[in-house]
Each structure stands twice: as C-alpha cells, then as structure tokens.
Amino acid sequence: MLGWAIAFLVIALIAAALGFGGIAGASAGIAKILFVIFLVLFIAAMIVRALRGRPPM
Incomplete structure (x- = not known):
C-alpha cells in the first residue's frame, strides 16, 4: 500500500513539473488517500x- 502511495506521489511530482495540473492534483489526492489507508x-x-x-516491532 505504501509503495502505491509513493508511486502516485512520484507521478504527481513529475506531472506537476511538466505542467499537467489536473493529473498532478488527481495523483496527489490518490497518494494521500492511500497513505491514510496505510496508516x-x-x-x-x-x-x-x-x-x-x-510486543510491537
């Protein structure tokens, strides 16, 4: 789950750097949701x- 969140974060960062605001926003939103589910x-x-x-590890 954490791997998917990191992957979507990287996609969001690359899309934002290239100027694709809609894709960057959607990918960042998905990354946030996946990270919260992971937590x-x-x-x-x-x-x-x-x-x-x-005992917890």
Missing part, C-alpha cells in the same frame, strides 16, 4: 499485536 491499517495491526500479547 490506519498499520496502527490497527499494532493495536491487535499489542492486545494479543506480542
């Missing part, structure tokens, strides 16, 4: 691991 899943996994008795 939610990561935090949920850490909480589940803590509740099951395993």
Whole structure:
C-alpha cells in the first residue's frame, strides 16, 4: 500500500513539473488517500499485536 502511495506521489511530482495540473492534483489526492489507508491499517495491526500479547516491532 505504501509503495502505491509513493508511486502516485512520484507521478504527481513529475506531472506537476511538466505542467499537467489536473493529473498532478488527481495523483496527489490518490497518494494521500492511500497513505491514510496505510496508516490506519498499520496502527490497527499494532493495536491487535499489542492486545494479543506480542510486543510491537
């Protein structure tokens, strides 16, 4: 998930540098959404691991 977010961020940066504002904005929006989903899943996994008795890595 994080890999996809980084990929869309790179696409957004390249598109912005080349002047494609619409594509850059859409790619940046997708990257933000994917990053938030990644954070939610990561935090949920850490909480589940803590509740099951395993120390977080």
